[in-house]
Amino acid sequence: MSQPVAIITGASSGMGFAVTKHLLGDGWRVVMADIDEESGRKAAAELGDQVLFCLTDVSCYSQQADLFEKAFFWGGGRLDLFAANAGISDTQFLQKNDYQYDRNGIPLPLNLKAMDVNFTAVVQGIWLFKHYARQNKVAGGKVVITSSSAGLYQMTTNPIYTASKHALVGLTRALGTTLDQQNIQINAICPAFVSTALCPKDMLDRFPKEHITPMSTVMKAYDTFLKDDTLNGQTVELSQDQLYFRTKPDYPNESQRWLGEDSASFWEEAYKQPVV
Numbered sequence: 001m002s003q004p005v006a007i008i009t010g011a012s013s014g015m016g017f018a019v020t021k022h023l024l025g026d027g028w029r030v031v032m033a034d035i036d037e038e039s040g041r042k043a044a045a046e047l048g049d050q051v052l053f054c055l056t057d058v059s060c061y062s063q064q065a066d067l068f069e070k071a072f073f074w075g076g077g078r079l080d081l082f083a084a085n086a087g088i089s090d091t092q093f094l095q096k097n098d099y100q101y102d103r104n105g106i107p108l109p110l111n112l113k114a115m116d117v118n119f120t121a122v123v124q125g126i127w128l129f130k131h132y133a134r135q136n137k138v139a140g141g142k143v144v145i146t147s148s149s150a151g152l153y154q155m156t157t158n159p160i161y162t163a164s165k166h167a168l169v170g171l172t173r174a175l176g177t178t179l180d181q182q183n184i185q186i187n188a189i190c191p192a193f194v195s196t197a198l199c200p201k202d203m204l205d206r207f208p209k210e211h212i213t214p215m216s217t218v219m220k221a222y223d224t225f226l227k228d229d230t231l232n233g234q235t236v237e238l239s240q241d242q243l244y245f246r247t248k249p250d251y252p253n254e255s256q257r258w259l260g261e262d263s264a265s266f267w268e269e270a271y272k273q274p275v276v
Protein backbone atom coordinates (compact mmCIF):
# COMPACT_ATOMS: atom_id res chain seq x y z
CA MET A 1 0.00 0.00 0.00
CA SER A 2 1.26 3.52 -0.74
CA GLN A 3 2.32 5.84 2.08
CA PRO A 4 -0.16 8.27 3.66
CA VAL A 5 0.16 11.87 2.49
CA ALA A 6 -0.23 15.08 4.52
CA ILE A 7 -0.42 18.76 3.69
CA ILE A 8 0.91 20.91 6.52
CA THR A 9 0.55 24.67 6.26
CA GLY A 10 3.00 26.90 8.09
CA ALA A 11 5.49 24.03 7.86
CA SER A 12 8.69 26.08 7.46
CA SER A 13 8.87 26.84 11.17
CA GLY A 14 7.68 26.01 14.68
CA MET A 15 4.90 23.48 15.15
CA GLY A 16 4.35 22.87 11.44
CA PHE A 17 8.00 21.97 10.96
CA ALA A 18 8.02 19.75 14.06
CA VAL A 19 4.88 17.93 12.90
CA THR A 20 6.47 17.46 9.46
CA LYS A 21 9.46 15.69 11.00
CA HIS A 22 7.25 13.68 13.32
CA LEU A 23 5.05 12.38 10.51
CA LEU A 24 8.07 11.56 8.34
CA GLY A 25 9.34 9.40 11.19
CA ASP A 26 6.03 7.54 11.09
CA GLY A 27 6.29 6.82 7.36
CA TRP A 28 4.22 9.68 5.97
CA ARG A 29 4.95 11.77 2.88
CA VAL A 30 4.53 15.44 3.64
CA VAL A 31 3.77 18.49 1.54
CA MET A 32 5.13 21.51 3.39
CA ALA A 33 3.33 24.75 2.54
CA ASP A 34 4.54 28.14 3.68
CA ILE A 35 5.19 31.71 2.57
CA ASP A 36 8.69 31.47 4.02
CA GLU A 37 10.38 30.04 0.94
CA GLU A 38 13.98 30.14 2.12
CA SER A 39 13.49 28.16 5.34
CA GLY A 40 10.94 25.85 3.73
CA ARG A 41 13.11 24.89 0.77
CA LYS A 42 16.17 24.44 2.99
CA ALA A 43 14.23 22.21 5.41
CA ALA A 44 12.65 20.18 2.61
CA ALA A 45 16.04 19.60 0.97
CA GLU A 46 17.45 18.33 4.26
CA LEU A 47 14.46 16.11 4.98
CA GLY A 48 14.71 14.22 1.68
CA ASP A 49 12.46 12.99 -1.07
CA GLN A 50 9.46 12.14 1.10
CA VAL A 51 8.91 15.88 1.41
CA LEU A 52 7.72 18.46 -1.09
CA PHE A 53 7.87 22.18 -0.37
CA CYS A 54 5.19 24.36 -1.97
CA LEU A 55 5.49 28.11 -1.72
CA THR A 56 1.95 29.06 -0.69
CA ASP A 57 0.24 32.05 0.80
CA VAL A 58 -2.77 30.29 2.30
CA SER A 59 -4.72 33.53 2.40
CA CYS A 60 -4.75 33.51 -1.41
CA TYR A 61 -7.36 30.98 -2.60
CA SER A 62 -5.74 30.26 -5.96
CA GLN A 63 -2.39 29.53 -4.30
CA GLN A 64 -4.00 27.15 -1.84
CA ALA A 65 -5.92 25.47 -4.65
CA ASP A 66 -2.62 24.97 -6.55
CA LEU A 67 -1.11 23.49 -3.39
CA PHE A 68 -3.85 20.87 -3.08
CA GLU A 69 -3.72 19.98 -6.76
CA LYS A 70 0.08 19.55 -6.64
CA ALA A 71 -0.06 17.58 -3.39
CA PHE A 72 -2.70 15.18 -4.67
CA PHE A 73 -0.72 14.51 -7.84
CA TRP A 74 2.61 14.17 -5.94
CA GLY A 75 0.95 11.85 -3.44
CA GLY A 76 -0.06 9.48 -6.22
CA GLY A 77 -3.74 10.37 -5.94
CA ARG A 78 -4.16 10.28 -2.19
CA LEU A 79 -4.44 12.87 0.54
CA ASP A 80 -4.91 11.66 4.10
CA LEU A 81 -4.31 14.65 6.37
CA PHE A 82 -4.71 18.40 6.18
CA ALA A 83 -2.92 20.11 9.06
CA ALA A 84 -4.31 23.66 8.93
CA ASN A 85 -1.57 25.18 11.01
CA ALA A 86 -0.33 28.47 9.49
CA GLY A 87 -1.09 31.42 11.72
CA ILE A 88 -0.08 34.97 12.52
CA SER A 89 -0.66 37.52 15.26
CA ASP A 90 -2.72 40.70 14.88
CA THR A 91 -1.27 42.95 12.21
CA GLN A 92 -3.16 46.00 13.47
CA PHE A 93 -4.67 46.45 16.89
CA LEU A 94 -8.37 47.22 17.18
CA GLN A 95 -7.92 48.73 20.63
CA LYS A 96 -5.33 51.25 19.43
CA ASN A 97 -6.08 54.55 17.73
CA ASP A 98 -3.55 54.42 14.91
CA TYR A 99 -6.13 55.44 12.32
CA GLN A 100 -5.18 56.22 8.77
CA TYR A 101 -7.60 58.22 6.66
CA ASP A 102 -8.77 58.54 3.10
CA ARG A 103 -8.89 61.93 1.41
CA ASN A 104 -12.31 62.61 2.96
CA GLY A 105 -11.06 61.98 6.47
CA ILE A 106 -12.87 58.63 6.74
CA PRO A 107 -10.87 55.94 8.59
CA LEU A 108 -9.37 53.27 6.34
CA PRO A 109 -10.41 49.73 7.27
CA LEU A 110 -8.60 47.86 10.02
CA ASN A 111 -6.05 45.38 8.73
CA LEU A 112 -7.62 41.94 9.27
CA LYS A 113 -4.85 39.79 7.85
CA ALA A 114 -4.89 37.61 10.98
CA MET A 115 -8.51 36.69 10.22
CA ASP A 116 -7.63 35.95 6.59
CA VAL A 117 -4.72 33.64 7.47
CA ASN A 118 -5.96 32.10 10.72
CA PHE A 119 -9.59 31.56 9.82
CA THR A 120 -10.70 32.19 6.23
CA ALA A 121 -7.76 30.27 4.78
CA VAL A 122 -8.57 27.30 7.02
CA VAL A 123 -12.17 27.25 5.82
CA GLN A 124 -11.03 27.37 2.18
CA GLY A 125 -8.45 24.66 2.91
CA ILE A 126 -11.12 22.36 4.32
CA TRP A 127 -13.25 23.11 1.28
CA LEU A 128 -10.39 21.98 -0.96
CA PHE A 129 -9.45 19.01 1.24
CA LYS A 130 -12.99 17.60 1.03
CA HIS A 131 -12.81 17.71 -2.75
CA TYR A 132 -9.64 15.61 -2.85
CA ALA A 133 -10.40 13.34 0.11
CA ARG A 134 -13.53 12.18 -1.69
CA GLN A 135 -11.25 10.82 -4.42
CA ASN A 136 -9.09 8.75 -2.06
CA LYS A 137 -9.24 4.99 -2.58
CA VAL A 138 -11.14 4.85 0.69
CA ALA A 139 -12.95 8.20 0.62
CA GLY A 140 -12.19 10.45 3.58
CA GLY A 141 -9.32 11.68 5.72
CA LYS A 142 -8.43 13.83 8.71
CA VAL A 143 -8.16 17.53 9.40
CA VAL A 144 -6.22 18.85 12.38
CA ILE A 145 -6.64 22.58 12.93
CA THR A 146 -4.26 24.62 15.04
CA SER A 147 -6.40 26.87 17.18
CA SER A 148 -4.91 28.13 20.43
CA SER A 149 -5.65 28.51 24.11
CA ALA A 150 -6.65 31.98 22.86
CA GLY A 151 -9.49 30.11 21.14
CA LEU A 152 -10.80 29.04 24.55
CA TYR A 153 -9.88 32.04 26.68
CA GLN A 154 -8.60 35.39 25.42
CA MET A 155 -5.44 37.27 24.62
CA THR A 156 -6.34 40.86 25.45
CA THR A 157 -3.40 42.23 23.46
CA ASN A 158 -4.56 40.39 20.32
CA PRO A 159 -8.36 40.58 19.92
CA ILE A 160 -8.41 39.60 16.25
CA TYR A 161 -6.12 36.62 16.88
CA THR A 162 -8.41 35.63 19.76
CA ALA A 163 -11.51 35.95 17.59
CA SER A 164 -9.96 33.94 14.75
CA LYS A 165 -8.94 31.13 17.10
CA HIS A 166 -12.39 31.09 18.76
CA ALA A 167 -13.88 30.86 15.28
CA LEU A 168 -11.79 27.74 14.62
CA VAL A 169 -13.16 26.10 17.76
CA GLY A 170 -16.72 26.86 16.64
CA LEU A 171 -15.97 25.61 13.14
CA THR A 172 -14.55 22.34 14.47
CA ARG A 173 -17.52 21.72 16.75
CA ALA A 174 -20.07 22.59 14.08
CA LEU A 175 -18.46 20.50 11.33
CA GLY A 176 -17.58 17.49 13.45
CA THR A 177 -20.75 15.47 13.04
CA THR A 178 -21.58 16.39 9.46
CA LEU A 179 -18.13 15.74 8.06
CA ASP A 180 -17.99 12.40 9.84
CA GLN A 181 -20.74 11.31 7.44
CA GLN A 182 -18.17 11.82 4.66
CA ASN A 183 -15.57 9.88 6.68
CA ILE A 184 -13.63 13.07 7.46
CA GLN A 185 -12.63 13.59 11.07
CA ILE A 186 -11.95 17.18 11.99
CA ASN A 187 -10.39 18.14 15.33
CA ALA A 188 -8.57 21.14 16.76
CA ILE A 189 -5.58 21.58 19.01
CA CYS A 190 -5.50 24.55 21.37
CA PRO A 191 -1.89 24.87 22.50
CA ALA A 192 -0.82 27.07 25.37
CA PHE A 193 2.49 28.89 24.88
CA VAL A 194 4.97 26.92 22.77
CA SER A 195 8.43 28.25 22.05
CA THR A 196 8.38 29.15 18.33
CA ALA A 197 9.17 32.03 15.98
CA LEU A 198 5.64 33.40 16.51
CA CYS A 199 6.97 35.08 19.63
CA PRO A 200 9.65 37.76 19.13
CA LYS A 201 13.09 36.42 20.13
CA ASP A 202 13.74 38.92 22.92
CA MET A 203 10.39 38.10 24.53
CA LEU A 204 11.00 34.40 24.11
CA ASP A 205 14.21 34.72 26.09
CA ARG A 206 12.31 36.42 28.93
CA PHE A 207 9.26 34.14 28.89
CA PRO A 208 8.85 32.18 32.17
CA LYS A 209 10.16 28.69 31.42
CA GLU A 210 7.56 27.03 33.67
CA HIS A 211 4.80 28.31 31.40
CA ILE A 212 6.21 26.88 28.20
CA THR A 213 4.41 23.85 26.76
CA PRO A 214 6.89 21.48 25.09
CA MET A 215 6.64 20.54 21.42
CA SER A 216 6.27 16.89 22.50
CA THR A 217 2.74 17.71 23.75
CA VAL A 218 1.82 18.93 20.26
CA MET A 219 3.03 15.60 18.83
CA LYS A 220 1.06 13.73 21.48
CA ALA A 221 -2.11 15.54 20.36
CA TYR A 222 -1.47 14.74 16.68
CA ASP A 223 -0.83 11.08 17.52
CA THR A 224 -4.07 10.97 19.48
CA PHE A 225 -6.14 12.35 16.61
CA LEU A 226 -4.40 10.32 13.94
CA LYS A 227 -4.74 7.01 15.75
CA ASP A 228 -8.31 7.32 16.98
CA ASP A 229 -10.99 7.49 14.26
CA THR A 230 -13.74 7.98 16.81
CA LEU A 231 -12.48 11.46 17.73
CA ASN A 232 -14.34 14.05 15.75
CA GLY A 233 -15.31 17.68 16.36
CA GLN A 234 -13.04 17.69 19.41
CA THR A 235 -11.00 20.57 20.76
CA VAL A 236 -8.08 19.64 22.93
CA GLU A 237 -6.21 22.09 25.11
CA LEU A 238 -2.47 21.49 25.33
CA SER A 239 -0.74 22.64 28.46
CA GLN A 240 2.58 21.42 29.87
CA ASP A 241 2.63 17.69 29.09
CA GLN A 242 -1.15 17.24 29.27
CA LEU A 243 -4.03 17.07 26.80
CA TYR A 244 -7.34 18.36 28.13
CA PHE A 245 -10.40 17.61 26.01
CA ARG A 246 -12.59 20.71 26.20
CA THR A 247 -16.28 20.35 25.64
CA LYS A 248 -18.71 23.11 24.79
CA PRO A 249 -20.23 25.05 27.71
CA ASP A 250 -23.11 23.41 29.62
CA TYR A 251 -26.63 24.29 28.50
CA PRO A 252 -28.38 26.42 31.13
CA ASN A 253 -31.83 24.92 30.44
CA GLU A 254 -33.72 22.30 28.42
CA SER A 255 -34.68 24.77 25.71
CA GLN A 256 -31.06 25.59 24.94
CA ARG A 257 -30.18 21.90 25.03
CA TRP A 258 -32.93 21.22 22.45
CA LEU A 259 -31.60 24.02 20.22
CA GLY A 260 -28.04 22.73 20.48
CA GLU A 261 -28.68 18.99 20.29
CA ASP A 262 -32.04 18.22 18.70
CA SER A 263 -32.82 21.01 16.26
CA ALA A 264 -30.54 19.83 13.44
CA SER A 265 -33.30 18.13 11.45
CA PHE A 266 -35.38 21.32 11.66
CA TRP A 267 -32.52 23.44 10.29
CA GLU A 268 -31.63 20.90 7.61
CA GLU A 269 -35.17 21.13 6.31
CA ALA A 270 -35.13 24.92 6.57
CA TYR A 271 -31.92 25.18 4.54
CA LYS A 272 -32.73 22.19 2.32
CA GLN A 273 -29.15 21.23 2.85
CA PRO A 274 -28.03 17.92 1.42
CA VAL A 275 -25.80 16.41 4.09
CA VAL A 276 -23.48 14.51 1.73
Ligand SMILES: NC(=O)c1ccc[n+]([C@@H]2O[C@H](COP(=O)([O-])OP(=O)(O)OC[C@H]3O[C@@H](n4cnc5c(N)ncnc54)[C@H](O)[C@@H]3O)[C@@H](O)[C@H]2O)c1
Nearest residue numbers: 010013014015034035057058086087148193194196197198
Ligand atom coordinates in the same frame (compact mmCIF):
# COMPACT_ATOMS: atom_id res chain seq x y z
N1 LIG B 1 3.59 29.37 19.55
C1 LIG B 1 2.56 29.40 20.35
O1 LIG B 1 2.68 29.67 21.56
C2 LIG B 1 1.19 29.09 19.83
C3 LIG B 1 0.17 28.79 20.75
C4 LIG B 1 -1.08 28.49 20.27
C5 LIG B 1 -1.31 28.42 18.91
N2 LIG B 1 -0.31 28.71 18.04
C6 LIG B 1 -0.60 28.58 16.61
O2 LIG B 1 0.25 27.59 16.10
C7 LIG B 1 0.35 27.75 14.68
C8 LIG B 1 1.81 27.62 14.27
O3 LIG B 1 2.53 28.70 14.79
P1 LIG B 1 3.97 28.56 15.42
O4 LIG B 1 3.84 28.88 16.85
O5 LIG B 1 4.59 27.29 15.01
O6 LIG B 1 4.65 29.84 14.77
P2 LIG B 1 5.76 30.03 13.63
O7 LIG B 1 5.77 31.48 13.38
O8 LIG B 1 7.01 29.35 14.04
O9 LIG B 1 5.15 29.26 12.39
C9 LIG B 1 4.09 29.77 11.62
C10 LIG B 1 4.39 29.53 10.16
O10 LIG B 1 3.27 29.99 9.40
C11 LIG B 1 3.78 30.59 8.24
N3 LIG B 1 2.78 31.50 7.65
C12 LIG B 1 2.38 32.72 8.11
N4 LIG B 1 1.50 33.25 7.26
C13 LIG B 1 1.33 32.36 6.27
C14 LIG B 1 0.55 32.37 5.08
N5 LIG B 1 -0.23 33.41 4.74
N6 LIG B 1 0.61 31.29 4.27
C15 LIG B 1 1.41 30.24 4.57
N7 LIG B 1 2.18 30.19 5.66
C16 LIG B 1 2.14 31.23 6.51
C17 LIG B 1 5.02 31.34 8.71
O11 LIG B 1 5.87 31.68 7.63
C18 LIG B 1 5.61 30.33 9.66
O12 LIG B 1 6.51 29.45 9.00
C19 LIG B 1 -0.26 29.12 14.39
O13 LIG B 1 -1.58 28.93 13.87
C20 LIG B 1 -0.32 29.77 15.74
O14 LIG B 1 -1.35 30.73 15.82
C21 LIG B 1 0.93 29.05 18.47
